[in-house]
Amino acid sequence: MSMRMALPLLLVAAGATIVAAQADADEIRVAVASNFAETMSEISGRFEAATGHKVTLISGSTGKHYAQISNGAPFDVFFAADARRPELLERAGLAEPASRFTYAVGKLVLWSPHADYVDAKAKVLERGDFRHLAIANPKLAPYGRAAQEVLRARGLWRALNSRIVRGENVGQAFQFVRSGNAELGFVAYSQLKRPDQAFQGSMWEVPQILYTPIEQQAVSLKSSNVARAFMSFVRSDEALVIIRDYGYSTP
Template sequence: MTSRNAVLLASLMVFGLPATSLADEVQVAVAANFTAPMKIIAADYEKATGNKAELSFGATGKFYAQIKNGAPFEVLLAADDETPARMEKEGLAVTGSRITYAIGALALWSAKPGFVDDKGAVLKKGDFAHIALAAPKLAPYGAAAIETMSRLGLLSTLEPKFVQGENIAQTYQFVSTGNAELGFVALSQVYAKGKLAGGSAWVVPANLHKPIRQDAVILTRGKDNPAASALLKFLKTRQAQNVIKSYGYTL
């Protein structure tokens, strides 16, 4: 409880009002690919519940290491389903709290219109100097990119051209600034309101990599915070799901 809430609680007790009138805060670690939709969802969550979600964005693998070392997060929205499951087994998360909040899509994207065709043939042509992807050991979208190139038989050919971002947000930045002509990003980063936001892209077929099932889980630090469980419930509402789908995720 914040110091502000402590003062409010004391006031409520004096006047005999229920403590449930108080709003709570929850510290949330969010996979970088989910940045745009989560900012909208957090604002809607606060309006609907009065609770505030404090958001931090980054790579799932890095969050795992931070949480294991005592970072004060209470909820994790991961970019995969393996990390939350592992955290449950290791006692870092509340058993049974895990939900799948979205299934992500991988896209090969260029900031240049017409550079990436809708079949991904540009990969075979190789008419570029750099291709960006997120570090596969830290970011599930990076792992999906490696798997895609492997299945296409292009990994060894393209590997010398790799520019790796620490997370998918940095990978997007490499491409958007032109430091890499194209790169594998989350579709949600380049897709909004049902259409491509700019540039050119190939949405990678789901059969070229394992499903990017994104799970959320309440962490041990959040087990007694009602705002943590309320947030996971809110992710399942139609209001939140409409936002999620508008960024190219499936449910």
């Protein structure tokens, strides 16, 4: 075969390879708890680079995502901030059988952006020398429910109720504190522990005995090769290192 004939054939073959690769690429819609959004952004970026698939992240409160999924929202996988909602979806037949797993265990902290504001035993809560305390909505967000448990354990839930500002999710609670609308708040440790940023402010790492463990589970909502590949990637050593770097424990 002459070079004149071979070149067009090579170009056609190359073009076919590109088209095939594009055809193999697909999109996955991921509903993710707000506390895990930044961690998931890094994980999904690695997945996109490795596979060519596109990952669209929709972050929000676990309770709101659960309601949306129950009403037919077109998500492919769900990364909750608790174990209860994924289990309920599984029981209702809205999740792929045997796809549910624990991907992280969250940690609750009391945080203020001001140095020395939150002491080692969080006595600032008893002193009450603040106007507003931010938490996530206990009815929607597992981190909010954990914060409520802590305040009740210390006998402060009723006493501080009028000063509590509730975010729809722990991301909003974090923003309330960071913006100065609340002097302190119960947030996720992962929101403060960044691999590339130094910690600022003061915090109290809440003893685990004071709240129900925040076991965060994921579940597949649709049967697809891309969803299975993504869930497998999240459980890979590469992803687990990222998850731990952001302050979570892993199973």
